Amino acid sequence: MSITVTLQEKRVFAPSKDFVQHAAIDAKTFRAWQAQAKKNPQKYWEGAAQELRWKKKWTKVQKTKKGSMSDTQWFLGGKLNVADNCLDRHVEENPNRLAILWEGEPGETVSWTYRELLIQVQAMTAGLRKLGLAKGDRVAIYMPLVPEAAVAMLACARAGLTHTVIFGGFSSEALKDRINDAQAKAVLTADGGYRKGAWLPLITHVDTALKVCPTVKDVVILKRADVGGANRFKKAVGEVDGTSTAKRHDWYSLTGSLKADEVKKLGQPEWVDSEHPLFILYTSGTTGKPKGIVHSSGGYLVGALRSSRMVFDLKPTDLYWCTADVGWITGHTYLVYGPLAAGASIFMYEGAPTTPTLDRFWDMIERHRITILYTAPTAIRAFMKLGTQHPKGRDLSSLRLLGSVGEPINPEAWMWYRENVGGNRCPIVDTFWQTETGSIVISPVPAQTRAKPGSATFALPGYDVAVVDKGGKPVKLGSGGFLVIRKPWPSMARTIHGDPERFKTQYFTEFPGLYFTGDGARIDKDGYIWCMGRVDDVLNVSGHRLGTMEIESALVSHPTVAEAAVVGRPDDLKGQAVVAFVTLKADASAKIKNDPVAASQAKSDLRVHVTKEIGALARPEEIRLTESLPKTRSGKIMRRLLRELAVSGQVKGDTTTLEDFSVIASLQHSDEE
Numbered sequence: 001m002s003i004t005v006t007l008q009e010k011r012v013f014a015p016s017k018d019f020v021q022h023a024a025i026d027a028k029t030f031r032a033w034q035a036q037a038k039k040n041p042q043k044y045w046e047g048a049a050q051e052l053r054w055k056k057k058w059t060k061v062q063k064t065k066k067g068s069m070s071d072t073q074w075f076l077g078g079k080l081n082v083a084d085n086c087l088d089r090h091v092e093e094n095p096n097r098l099a100i101l102w103e104g105e106p107g108e109t110v111s112w113t114y115r116e117l118l119i120q121v122q123a124m125t126a127g128l129r130k131l132g133l134a135k136g137d138r139v140a141i142y143m144p145l146v147p148e149a150a151v152a153m154l155a156c157a158r159a160g161l162t163h164t165v166i167f168g169g170f171s172s173e174a175l176k177d178r179i180n181d182a183q184a185k186a187v188l189t190a191d192g193g194y195r196k197g198a199w200l201p202l203i204t205h206v207d208t209a210l211k212v213c214p215t216v217k218d219v220v221i222l223k224r225a226d227v228g229g230a231n232r233f234k235k236a237v238g239e240v241d242g243t244s245t246a247k248r249h250d251w252y253s254l255t256g257s258l259k260a261d262e263v264k265k266l267g268q269p270e271w272v273d274s275e276h277p278l279f280i281l282y283t284s285g286t287t288g289k290p291k292g293i294v295h296s297s298g299g300y301l302v303g304a305l306r307s308s309r310m311v312f313d314l315k316p317t318d319l320y321w322c323t324a325d326v327g328w329i330t331g332h333t334y335l336v337y338g339p340l341a342a343g344a345s346i347f348m349y350e351g352a353p354t355t356p357t358l359d360r361f362w363d364m365i366e367r368h369r370i371t372i373l374y375t376a377p378t379a380i381r382a383f384m385k386l387g388t389q390h391p392k393g394r395d396l397s398s399l400r401l402l403g404s405v406g407e408p409i410n411p412e413a414w415m416w417y418r419e420n421v422g423g424n425r426c427p428i429v430d431t432f433w434q435t436e437t438g439s440i441v442i443s444p445v446p447a448q449t450r451a452k453p454g455s456a457t458f459a460l461p462g463y464d465v466a467v468v469d470k471g472g473k474p475v476k477l478g479s480g481g482f483l484v485i486r487k488p489w490p491s492m493a494r495t496i497h498g499d500p501e502r503f504k505t506q507y508f509t510e511f512p513g514l515y516f517t518g519d520g521a522r523i524d525k526d527g528y529i530w531c532m533g534r535v536d537d538v539l540n541v542s543g544h545r546l547g548t549m550e551i552e553s554a555l556v557s558h559p560t561v562a563e564a565a566v567v568g569r570p571d572d573l574k575g576q577a578v579v580a581f582v583t584l585k586a587d588a589s590a591k592i593k594n595d596p597v598a599a600s601q602a603k604s605d606l607r608v609h610v611t612k613e614i615g616a617l618a619r620p621e622e623i624r625l626t627e628s629l630p631k632t633r634s635g636k637i638m639r640r641l642l643r644e645l646a647v648s649g650q651v652k653g654d655t656t657t658l659e660d661f662s663v664i665a666s667l668q669h670s671d672e673e
């Protein structure tokens with residue numbers, strides 16, 4: 001990992017007496033959970049499951065097929081509905097509690113109580129059913145971060161539809177691939193949204209994608225101007241143009257045109273089996289094709305709820321803000337499902353942290369009196385660079401807890417966060433987890449754990465985490481190894497959509513009998529875990545997960561490219577930056593030889609191409625054109641060498657002309673990668 005996580009094992013921060021005194025989970029309960037999880041994990045998780053509302057109780061807590069952890073089911077025989085748990089039961093208790101407070105980038109706000117959110121969700125559930133969608137169908141969601149994005153997810157959950165949310169920053173190509181892999185029957189989208197003051201026309205990408213998505217029959221389009229339901233009852237927008245046969249529906253016309261008794265009837269929750277797939281979320285791995293990670297309903301929500309309460313110390317008086325987009329797992333578990341299942345009030349913000357002013361985040365915390373902030377180290381490092389005057393210029397005294405997620409947080413950023421945002425008063429929870437784990441695995445429990453800056457500290461109860469050597473044996477305290485989970489947990493991914501074999505080989509074969517995260521970690525003398533970053537070909541750029549092979553595939557799909565190799569380079573802000581080594585086909589190569597202008601144009605064309613194929617988040621920071629790639633005698637690209645070159649910049653000379661690696665490669669005697 002690029003950012004140096006210097007192990008500062010001695011510096012320890014305990015939560016304040018005040019925080020401990022008012023904690024949602026007291027020390028006694030926490031210790032009892034820890035003890036039970038150790039002794040009898042199934043019993044522990046059964047207790048957690050009892051915090052949900054089940055239509056039918058499970059008959060068996062957990063079943064693992066022939067000792068193979070990859071084939072595990074939880075709460076068998078149980079029936080529930082995720083939206084019922086996130087909405088109805090809170091409405092029955094207190095309909096007027098704030099569910100979502102949203103602010104758009106241009107500054108407008110929407111505030112929905114649990115009752116109002118339920119009404120929106122019921123109407124969309126009825127709308128989706130009216131379109132003919134039924135339990136088990138897949139629905140793609142490609143939306144800006146507006147409250148209707150949560151409505152979309154919850155309406156799918158309510159109708160028993162499996163959603164796949166695709167981040168709005170992904171290109172039409174990436175959108176098309178995901179829709180087709182999931183075989184989605186409908187797309188929920190918007191005409192666009194705002195980011196950094198610019199208008200992002202999402203519908204244009206949808207229209208392009210749908211020309212080659214034969215399974216999609218209906219497209220529901222939210223007008224950004226209608227967010228919050230202000231301009232309801234508009235006329236429908238008519239048929240889609242182009243070659244797609246999908247029908248277009250205006251969001252609020254679809255929901256607004258239904259009669260009250262229709263909404264009542266069609267808006268009812270579908271009671272699904274605990275194992276029913278709630279969603280598919282695509283994430284990058286070590287191959288060129290992103291994997292559709294499938295999550296269950298019951299087990300997933302049990303993990304989401306228990307961890308939300310334990311890690312974020314949620315109380316009815318909190319206004320909790322998770323800055324993640326719904327396109328990522330954090331936006332699923334800790335923006336929507338976990339906090340809503342806990343009955344919390346959530347804050348949601350559409351846009352960029354520094355638009356229109358550099359203190360936009362702090363301004364919103366001050367104005368809305370936000371109490372919990374959960375964000376990514378990359379954002380914290382960007383704020384550090386902007387200077388302390390921005391957080392200092394605002395009243396952040398409402399904050400009582402801070403969180404970090406997505407990549408290792410360097411101790412310097414941790415300390416800056418604590419001092420300048422948390423006023424040296426708020427505990428910090430550095431939470432390690434993954435798309436595949438569904439919920440937080442390693443994190444401090446704020447009132448119970450003494451934190452060390454840069455360490456995610458300890459596994460939560462019920463997650464059997466270990467740092468192991470190559471042979472799968474736990475390493476001694478004070479050493480490093482590979483991060484694994486040794487026993488099944490309820491919110492673990494169930495499979496890869498359409499590729500169950502890959503699910504097994506990807507996660508359960510490296511260390512037989514164990515789940516391998518793909519991360520390296522150290523365990524210090526006190527047993528604290530320090531997550532050090534990926535040990536495979538997965539990059540972490542600004543907390544976004546990207547496969548090197550995925551970017552390479554995008555590059556080689558360009559007509560001028562012969563070969564490409566992508567590596568990560570440490571970056572002070574982004575954690576890692578994408579560096580691509582590219583060899584061009586003979587005629588393209590001849591064109592740029594001794595022509596710096598043509599070479600520069602070729603690089604810029606390739607950047608545009610990657611943006612088109614995947615999205616701006618994958619655009620290489622640097623492209624190096626080379627006549628050949630350094631390879632071992634057996635023909636494997638020497639990535640380690642390329643990484644060294646990317647980091648140290650050893651290969652000097654005019655980068656606008658070709659670099660010749662043959663000399664360097666010939667100096668390498670080793671045949672290993």
Ligand code: PRX
Pocket residue numbers: 283329330404405406407408409430431432433434435436456517518519531532533534540543544545
């Ligand atoms: O490398 C780890 C890193 O992010 C990866 C998971 O990425 P994704 O599935 O996109 O989920 C991100 C949000 C949960 C992990 O394999 N990672 C995540 N959180 C941390 C982290 N690395 C170190 N410390 C963390 N707190």
